[in-house]
Amino acid sequence: MTLKLTVQGGLIYLTTVLFLATAVAGGLGHRNLRRGFWAAAFVAATASVVWRGLHTGHPPMQNLFEFFLCMAAALWPLSQWSRRKNNIDTVTRDALLGVVILFPAGFIFSEEVRRLPPALQSPLFIPHVASYVAGYVMMARAALIALPLLRREGDAGVLRTADLAARQTAATGFMLLTSGLLLGAIWGKICWGHYWHFDPKEMWSLATWLVYGGYFHYRLKHGIRSRRVAAALLWVGLLFVILTLTWINLSKLFTGLHNYA
Amino acid sequence: MKKAIDFLTGLSAAIWSCFVCALFSVYLAFLGAERAAAFMSAPLMLIAVAVLAAVVCGSGLRALKRGRFSSAALHLGCACVMAGWLWGQQAARTATPGEPANGSMALIDGDVTDALWDGPALTNFVGRVPFTIKLEKFIIEHYEQNSVDRDAGRMAPIREYRSRVTVSEPGKTPYVANIMVNRPLRVRGYNIYQMSWGNSVDRFRQPVVYTVLQFIRDPGVPLVYAGFALLSAGVLLFTIGVFRSGKPEAGEGRA
Numbered sequence: 361m362t363l364k365l366t367v368q369g370g371l372i373y374l375t376t377v378l379f380l381a382t383a384v385a386g387g388l389g390h391r392n393l394r395r396g397f398w399a400a401a402f403v404a405a406t407a408s409v410v411w412r413g414l415h416t417g418h419p420p421m422q423n424l425f426e427f428f429l430c431m432a433a434a435l436w437p438l439s440q441w442s443r444r445k446n447n448i449d450t451v452t453r454d455a456l457l458g459v460v461i462l463f464p465a466g467f468i469f470s471e472e473v474r475r476l477p478p479a480l481q482s483p484l485f486i487p488h489v490a491s492y493v494a495g496y497v498m499m500a501r502a503a504l505i506a507l508p509l510l511r512r513e514g515d516a517g518v519l520r521t522a523d524l525a526a527r528q529t530a531a532t533g534f535m536l537l538t539s540g541l542l543l544g545a546i547w548g549k550i551c552w553g554h555y556w557h558f559d560p561k562e563m564w565s566l567a568t569w570l571v572y573g574g575y576f577h578y579r580l581k582h583g584i585r586s587r588r589v590a591a592a593l594l595w596v597g598l599l600f601v602i603l604t605l606t607w608i609n610l611s612k613l614f615t616g617l618h619n620y621a
Numbered sequence: 622m623k624k625a626i627d628f629l630t631g632l633s634a635a636i637w638s639c640f641v642c643a644l645f646s647v648y649l650a651f652l653g654a655e656r657a658a659a660f661m662s663a664p665l666m667l668i669a670v671a672v673l674a675a676v677v678c679g680s681g682l683r684a685l686k687r688g689r690f691s692s693a694a695l696h697l698g699c700a701c702v703m704a705g706w707l708w709g710q711q712a713a714r715t716a717t718p719g720e721p722a723n724g725s726m727a728l729i730d731g732d733v734t735d736a737l738w739d740g741p742a743l744t745n746f747v748g749r750v751p752f753t754i755k756l757e758k759f760i761i762e763h764y765e766q767n768s769v770d771r772d773a774g775r776m777a778p779i780r781e782y783r784s785r786v787t788v789s790e791p792g793k794t795p796y797v798a799n800i801m802v803n804r805p806l807r808v809r810g811y812n813i814y815q816m817s818w819g820n821s822v823d824r825f826r827q828p829v830v831y832t833v834l835q836f837i838r839d840p841g842v843p844l845v846y847a848g849f850a851l852l853s854a855g856v857l858l859f860t861i862g863v864f865r866s867g868k869p870e871a872g873e874g875r876a
Binding site: 475477478479481482524527528531532534535538539542545546549550551552553554555556557558559560561563564566567568570571573574576577578580581600 | 632633635636639640642643644646647649650651653654655657658661706764777778779780781782801802803804805812814816835837839842845846849852853856857859860863864866
């Protein structure tokens with residue numbers, strides 16, 4: 361846990377503050393203020409990605425730190441997408457998600473340009489990690505979009521919209537999780553000799569994938585009538601995502617091949 | 622019988638098996654990689670995977686019959702992956718010293734061998750591969766030292782491990798090849814990996830660096846990759862389908 365006293369760090373903290381301001385303005389009901397903060401946060405997030413690219417001299421997509429910066433910048437387009445496509449307002453929720461995304465970038469990940477060990481020197485590194493980071497962000501958004509479905513009652517139109525938007529977001533996330541899993545398996549075959557090692561992180565990722573598989577099967581069987589259970593399943597999936605990300609990486613409980621991640 | 626098959630390939634069974642398999646995966650995560658792999662190679666677990674593969678394959682065929690191509694590709698892909706894994710397990714179980722499936726060799730510069738070994742110190746003889754390997758040179762390359770390294774008085778991190786070998790296959794002229802991390806060499810159905818290295822002494826008590834090459838033969842891999850291709854196609858079609866279902870249509874407004 362370190363504070364980054366650099367231009368890069370300043371941009372990250374500025375973006376975080378703007379995300380927080382967006383969420384607070386949203387919570388207080390200041391729509392115009394919220395829109396202003398949200399746009400400013402997008403500009404700051406984009407600036408921190410561009411700064412990183414200029415500073416290191418390569419596209420800022422080489423490690424987790426850079427990916428988290430990119431994901432923070434992707435939130436504004438994603439919320440625009442939700443507004444256009446599904447006609448739902450996700451700005452406040454996306455802003456809170458942005459704070460969560462930028463926390464590790466601001467306080468945990470090192471911004472030092474690392475020289476990769478031989479095992480990580482692969483063209484599959486970036487697609488594998490990028491798929492997972494983007495997939496996890498989509499799954500977090502799906503769970504947030506599904507929030508209104510958890511209520512006991514509500515307007516049928518609103519519920520239908522939220523259900524569809526959650527399902528579409530989760531399907532996009534599922535596609536990304538699948539591609540991350542398969543790319544990881546192919547990379548494992550090339551680097552470690554086997555496509556499946558029963559490594560704890562592999563098992564948790566598979567479990568996460570299966571939970572979302574269960575969600576889609578459940579939703580298909582029960583339709584909108586059981587929306588509350590379906591929405592709860594999206595939250596169970598997100599719980600698995602969080603466990604995969606934090607527990608495996610931060611605790612020494614599971615030792616395995618993914619320890620450097 | 623038909624009723625049983627319909628139930629097993631139906632949605633209720635799918636929902637339950639997804640969650641049961643998820644919990645089982647978490648259990649295996651707690652076991653750790655080595656014990657989990659050993660657990661899964663037990664005959665009972667192989668049978669369980671085979672049954673699961675058959676049921677998933679059944680769901681895929683059922684979806685195919687109904688023209689639900691995304692579901693068909695997804696389920697048949699999963700079944701292919703499981704079948705390919707079982708095939709690889711079977712190859713490992715039936716491997717003989719004349720045709721080993723998995724083993725390693727430790728070499729110092731100049732060593733020539735075709736023997737594979739197993740165990741923590743590579744002391745159990747596994748078998749012989751149908752070609753010989755001569756280690757020409759094992760090379761460890763570092764990154765260039767930067768100012769941070771110099772200030773800390775340390776070497777730069779390692780950039781590359783490279784085993785330069787000469788491969789002699791019967792009926793072919795010997796050729797030189799490099800084996801590196803992330804760049805395995807493929808010879809006669811074996812993938813050869815740069816797995817490890819270490820320091821030791823030779824018979825004159827002089828310090829030497831040895832390299833460890835791992836040899837893996839897994840005939841199930843093409844089937845697994847075919848499954849991956851089907852899975853990718855299936856998940857793409859599925860996502861497109863979910864987005865199509867959102868278009869306003871006759872069903873809109875119905876409770």
